[in-house]
Amino acid sequence: MLGEAEPQWLSEEVKTGTTIIAIEFNGGVVLGSDSRVSAGESVVNRVMNKLSPLHDKIYCALSGSAADAQTIAEMVNYQLDVHSMEIGEDPQVRSAATLVKNISYKYKEELSAHLIVAGWDRREGGQVFATLKGLLTRQPFAVGGSGSSYVYGFVDAEYRKGMNKKECQQFVVNTLSLAMNRDGSSGGVAYLVTIDEHGTEEKVILGNDLPTFFDQ
Amino acid sequence: MAAAASMVPIFGHQISSKNDLVPDWSREEVSTGTTIMAVEYDGGVVIGADSRTTTGAYIANRVTDKLTRIHDRIYCCRSGSAADTQAIAEVVSYQLGFHSVELDEPPLVETAANLFRASCYRYREELMAGILVAGWDRRKGGQVYCVPIGGMLVRQPVAVGGSGSTYVYGFMDSNYKPGLNKDQCLELTASALSLAMERDGSSGGVIRLASISEDGVERRVILGDQLPRFSTH
Numbered sequence: 147m148l149g150e151a152e153p154q155w156l157s158e159e160v161k162t163g164t165t166i167i168a169i170e171f172n173g174g175v176v177l178g179s180d181s182r183v184s185a186g187e188s189v190v191n192r193v194m195n196k197l198s199p200l201h202d203k204i205y206c207a208l209s210g211s212a213a214d215a216q217t218i219a220e221m222v223n224y225q226l227d228v229h230s231m232e233i234g235e236d237p238q239v240r241s242a243a244t245l246v247k248n249i250s251y252k253y254k255e256e257l258s259a260h261l262i263v264a265g266w267d268r269r270e271g272g273q274v275f276a277t278l279k280g281l282l283t284r285q286p287f288a289v290g291g292s293g294s295s296y297v298y299g300f301v302d303a304e305y306r307k308g309m310n311k312k313e314c315q316q317f318v319v320n321t322l323s324l325a326m327n328r329d330g331s332s333g334g335v336a337y338l339v340t341i342d343e344h345g346t347e348e349k350v351i352l353g354n355d356l357p358t359f360f361d362q
Numbered sequence: 363m364a365a366a367a368s369m370v371p372i373f374g375h376q377i378s379s380k381n382d383l384v385p386d387w388s389r390e391e392v393s394t395g396t397t398i399m400a401v402e403y404d405g406g407v408v409i410g411a412d413s414r415t416t417t418g419a420y421i422a423n424r425v426t427d428k429l430t431r432i433h434d435r436i437y438c439c440r441s442g443s444a445a446d447t448q449a450i451a452e453v454v455s456y457q458l459g460f461h462s463v464e465l466d467e468p469p470l471v472e473t474a475a476n477l478f479r480a481s482c483y484r485y486r487e488e489l490m491a492g493i494l495v496a497g498w499d500r501r502k503g504g505q506v507y508c509v510p511i512g513g514m515l516v517r518q519p520v521a522v523g524g525s526g527s528t529y530v531y532g533f534m535d536s537n538y539k540p541g542l543n544k545d546q547c548l549e550l551t552a553s554a555l556s557l558a559m560e561r562d563g564s565s566g567g568v569i570r571l572a573s574i575s576e577d578g579v580e581r582r583v584i585l586g587d588q589l590p591r592f593s594t595h
Contacts, residue, residue, distance in 0.1 A: 299557035300532035302592050324532035359535045 153188070163331025164196060165293030166207035167301075167321050168264035170272040170286055171314045174342030175264040178318035179207050180293065180326050181334035192334045197348075201226050203341050204242045204265030209291035214259035218249050239265040243275035243282055251280025262288045266341045293325035293332035300324055315340065323356040395564025396428060397526030397555055398439035400496040400506040401538070401547040402519045406575030407496040407504040408544065410551040411439050412526065412559050413567035424567045429581075433458050435574055436474045436497030441524035442511065443490040450481050450491055471497040475507035475515055483513025492523045498574050522554065526562030530554045544573055549590075556590045 163184050168177045179196040182189055196208045198219040204226070208215035222245045229245075230237045243263040250257060264274040276288040289301060301321055309317065315338060322336045336351040398411045411428035414421055428440045430451045436458070440447035454477045462469045475495040482491055495507040508514075508521045520538045522530055533554055542550065552569055559565045569584040 295528045297532035298561045299530035299534075299554060300536055302557050302560065303533050303537075303553065305592075320536065321532065324535050327535065328531045360539050361535070 163293075163329070164209045164291035165289070165297070165322055165325035165329060165332040166196060166209050166262055166291045167289045167294075167318055168207060168262045168274045168287065169305075169309075169314050169318060170264070170274045171309055171311050173272060174266045174311065174340065175272040175274055176311070176314045176318050177205050177207050177262070177264050177339045177341075178322050179337050180322055180332040181337060182332055183212055184331050189333075194334075195337050197337050197339045199223070199346075200242045200263070201230065201237055201265070203236065203267065203346060204239050204263065205339050205341065205346075206242070206246065207262040207264070207290065208259065209261070210259035211257070214257045215261060218246060218257070218259060218261060221249060222246050236267060238267045238269060239263065239273040239275065240270070240284075243277060243284075247275075247277045247280060247282040250277050254280045260290050262290050264288075264341070266343060268343075272342070289321070291332065293329035296328040297321050297325045311340065311342070319351060320357055324359070326356070327359070327362075395526075395562070396441045396524035397522070397530070397558035397562060397565040398428060398441050398494055398524050399522045399527075399530075399534075399551050399554055400439060400494045400520070401542070401551055402496075402504045402506050403542055403544050403547045405504060406498050406544065406573060407506055408547040408551050408571065408573045409437055409439055409494070409496045410555050410569060410571045412555055412565040413570060414565055415444055416564055421566075426567070427570060429570055429572050431455075431579075432474050432495070433462065433469055433497070435468065435499065435576075435579070436471055436495065437572060437574060437579070438474075438478065439494040439496070439523065441492040446489045446491045447493060450478065450489070450493070453481060454478055468499060470499045470501060471495065471505040471507065472502070472517075475509060475517075478507075478509045479513055479515040482509050482511075486511075486513045494521050494523050496574065498576060500576075504575070522558075524565065526555075526558035526565035529561040530558045533557055544575075548573065552584055553590045557592065559589070560592075 164180055166179045177197050181193050183191040183194045197205050199205050200223050206219055225245050226237050226242055246261050246263055260278050262276055266272050274285055274288050276283050276285055326332045338349040340347045395416050396412055400409045409429055413426045415423040415426045430438050432438055432455050438451055457477050458469050458474050478493055478495055492511050493509045498504050506521050507517050537550055555569045572579055572581045
């Protein structure tokens with residue numbers, strides 16, 4: 147038996163080094179993510195859906211350590227179910243975001259995950275909340291994950307107030323495509339979720355259907 | 363008597379650099395944490411840079427000129443350690459000037475880029491320098507060469523560098539198309555630098571632009587209040 151080096155993916159932490167984005171429009175929100183999960187240099191899952199439902203009309207986008215992010219999402223899903231039964235109606239997006247924030251803040255030393263919470267409720271319409279490291283802030287749009295660094299310039303330049311649903315979807319797809327081209331930890335397919343008062347629509351855009359740019 | 367001995371004052375105490383009395387900028391290296399960009403167009407190149415030089419959190423120079431002349435129609439954009447890049451640029455300037463006199467002809471941009479690469483690769487363990495070489499020559503027109511940390515050399519139609527460049531890769535990919543003219547390149551460069559300066563703490567100040575073509579070098583500065591602005595501001 148020759149001494150074989152242990153494959154890297156056995157010893158490296160599994161991360162969703164990723165690109166996630168959420169943007170609000172008048173009447174709802176659009177969330178988007180890539181689908182790559184890496185452990186060191188290995189891609190352990192190339193089709194993971196990082197847009198996780200917290201409730202019918204509230205989703206969250208996962209980034210950072212895959213285990214931490216999934217666990218937070220499951221815990222908040224449970225807590226929201228209980229909460230919505232207690233109040234007898236659909237929960238507010240702000241409540242979901244606050245529950246995520248509470249866990250992220252309380253365990254901020256142990257956890258390394260960043261969740262963006264977005265959804266629609268009757269009171270405030272479409273909302274996007276960022277919960278990085280335990281803060282809670284509402285924003286017109288939010289980007290996160292390792293791929294987001296490469297698209298800050300793009301989203302700053304291209305975002306305009308008052309975009310409609312179709313424009314927001316196109317904005318999300320363009321942003322994801324650009325980030326996936328530059329970030330080694332992002333790739334695969336693009337998942338899109340659109341939430342408005344009429345319902346929730348999930349869509350997948352395969353690799354060859356993503357927008358291409360001048361050097362491709 | 364024993365008590366008196368312990369009260370002897372100590373003179374000449376070195377203030378340890380871990381002390382809060384020593385400002386952090388005196389222990390940090392001077393770096394051009396920066397954003398630089400260069401774009402080719404038909405007939406020349408456009409180059410641009412921000413103007414901030416930092417030592418730790420202190421801005422040592424807020425009006426730095428990071429666009430350095432190497433020859434009449436060849437410039438370089440410097441990022442990384444300020445001292446390293448200045449030293450390399452001086453050496454290459456000298457080497458290129460000498461070479462051009464021997465040739466009795468204006469030097470090629472590719473030659474300048476190779477001289478940068480030779481120094482950056484040979485001393486790659488000691489240096490921290492990311493350089494964009496851009497210019498115009500009669501043989502191939504406008505050219506941009508990228509010499510990042512480590513000493514690679516590659517020609518690209520459009521290149522960005524420095525700490526602020528990560529934030530504008532997406533913007534550059536989506537807005538650059540082959541076949542832009544000089545004014546469109548200037549606008550693209552100014553917008554990209556402005557976006558990077560908004561997001562990167564180590565980039566800021568004014569935008570310095572230059573366009574290089576057969577007719578010569580045209581330099582301009584965009585001051586803070588005239589920077590391109592975007593809707594999230």
